[in-house]
Amino acid sequence: MAPGLKILSFLLISFSSIHLANASTPNVVYVLADDLGWGDLSCNNEDSKIKTPHLDRIALQGMRFTDAHSGSGVCTPTRYGIITGRYSWRTRLKRGVLGGSSTHLIDTNRYTVGDLLQDKGYHTAMIGKWHLGWDFHFLEGTPSDRFDLKNGEVIDYSKPVLNGPDAIGFDYYYGHCGSLDMAPYVYVENGRVTAPPNRVTVNADYKGFWREGPTASDFAHEGVTPNFIERGIQYIENRAKTGGPFFLYLPLPSPHTPILPIEKFKGRSGTNYYGDFVQQVDWHMGQIMDALEENGVAENTIFIFTSDNGCSPRAVFDELDAVGHKPGGIYRGNKADAYEAGHRVPFIVHWPAGLKAGKVSDTTICLTDLFATIADITKAKIPSNAAEDSVSFLRALKGEQVQVREGTVHHSINGSFAIRKGDWKLLLCPGSGGWSSPTPAETKKMDLPPIQLFNLAKDPSEKNNVFKQNKDKVRELYSLLSSYVANGRSTPGPKQKNEGGTPFDPAGFAKLKAELGI
Structure with missing residues (x-):
């Protein structure tokens, strides 16, 4: 073979090897909205009075699942299932959710989806609402699992926060422990409170409600969602420059209470503040997609958008009914329920390198299935004592009309x-x-x-x-x-x-x- 042809052959083989390697190690960006109903997205519900053009576009460019379900009708159990691939009712949490200062729910010896991706060479990050507990340094004799943390004197905020996301598979994290209506209102970054509370705040408004509690100088409730989005974008930019596959878990605190749309979205939806907040979330998803595209990583990034459960009555259903909007679409119930609208959630996947655009799947999937699906894509082996309730839906992503779950x-x-x-x-x-x-x-x-x-x-x-x-x-x-x-x-x-x-x-x-x- 001529020298020039040898070089060309070598380059083609090398390029092919790199392409195959990248195909099995796509980046993953997983966005979890909070209390967003299945019928709130206009791509799901043609009768939706809330327009979601960014998510509609992402769905058209990717795949939309119409029969996706959270592991529970409420926050904490669903989040547990996403990270562990296991139903939360198998833990100590048999009902309800954790408080804003609750201790960690995920056993630090449990193998998580973060651990799996770290083992495959990924950099992993959690930015957003955790709501799976971590261990603040409580003063002796003070109970930690509580919703009524009205002052900051029972926690030593100068001490490390233990057993957070960094203990179970995340290289980096920045977030808030509970829902945005649960104190303490502080950010924690890699085990350290970024600023201690310097005041006590409360909001008794029905939609804008948050419980009375200690609040840090760098914490403003209406700015939390934009802050998480900005930091998520910064993370994407940094990882694109650094190179290597990454996993960004971005659980938003919205449109959960407090329902606080930023000024530019107030009144925009034509419904109420909840609808405005949903439109803000939609706009933020456009920002995330722009960041992926502008940094050259959109092609081989699996972008997933979903919700932890159905819409909450705090959205004020009477106001939404008055304009003809139903957050659950045709489905019965709402957040917290065993009825469909409690756990049937929007689910959109965008992955240009891995799936055909414009597809709609009626395959039944559960949010616990992230673990097994990512393992299938990255060709990772799951230990026998992990992801006990996770089933891969990769075949559905590839376009097969198939039911992958027994139940x-x-x-x-x-x-x-x-x-x-x-x-x-x-x-x-x-x-x-x-x-x-x-x-x-x-x-x-x-x-x-x-x-x-x-x-x-x-x-x-x-x-x-x-x-x-x-x-x-x-x-x-x-x-x-x-x-x-x-x-x-x-x-x-x-x-x-x-x-x-x-x-x-x-x-x-x-x-x-x-x-x-x-």
Whole structure:
């Protein structure tokens, strides 16, 4: 072979090798909105009165999943599932969420998606709302798991914050511990409070609500979301210059309370402040995509946008109804519920190098599935005691019309369970299990059966409880949930342990259970 051809051949082989290596190590940017409803995006809901042009464009350039679900109807459990690939009800947290000063929920010995990507040579970062607990230095005798931290005297803010994201797979983190309505209102960067509280603030307004608590000099509630976005953009710019694959987990505190759109978005949506805040989030997503494109990394970056659960009543549904907007679209319920609108969430993937543009998938996926999907893409091996509830949906990303999950477990704020398999969904509660009617308190005064069964293909709005006509299906789904709980996992592999007991039978179910032969 001529010398020139040898050089050309070498360059082509080298380029091909680099391309293949990059294809198996794409950057990952995972944006988690807070309390954003499935029907709030105009690409999901043609009747949406809130226009989301940036997310609509991203969906057209990528893939939109219409049957995506969070692991829970509320914040903390969903976030646990994203990072660990495991349902949160397997931990000490059997209901509700953590407070703003709660201790860490994720065991530091647990293998996370951050650990997996670090092992594959990624730089990993968390910028935003953590809400999985970390360990402030509390004064002796002071309880830490609390929502009523009204002053800053019980925490020594000069001491390191332990067992945060840096202990479970993140090289860098900057964020706030809980929801933006939970004190203390301080930023923590790599285990250090950036500025100690110097005042106490509170907002009693229904939409703009935040609890009374110590607030740092560098912390202004209305500026938190823009701050996280700016820092996320800076991170992208820095990693693009440095080179090497990166993972940015960017959980936003919006449009959760306090609902505080910045000035340029007030009144823009034509709905209310919540709609304005959603439009601000949409605009921020345009900024993130611009940063990826301007820094030359958009082509081989997996950009994912989703939400931790459905829309909260704090959005003021009466105001939204008045203009014809339904945050849950056709689905029943809202945040906190076992009904669909509590956990069916928007899910958009943009990855020019890895998927065809303009695709829509009805594959059922869960937010716990990030772990297994990323492992599949990067060809990483998952330990047998990790990601117990994570299933790869890479085949769906590649365009296959396929159902990858055997079943999906849903969980409400009061600890009620539901399980979905195919078109069928069994709720082990007489009502919503959450905040929409009938609430757990309301069901105590009503004569309702303790379980509900819906065929979502025929009844997506969950109006007709058909358990009496489909007892075999009740038995099938109940048995499947029982096995998932007993085995400590819902995927193939050795049996694992849950922390503490995990009862899932609703009150008053014993008699019906016997009649069903369960």
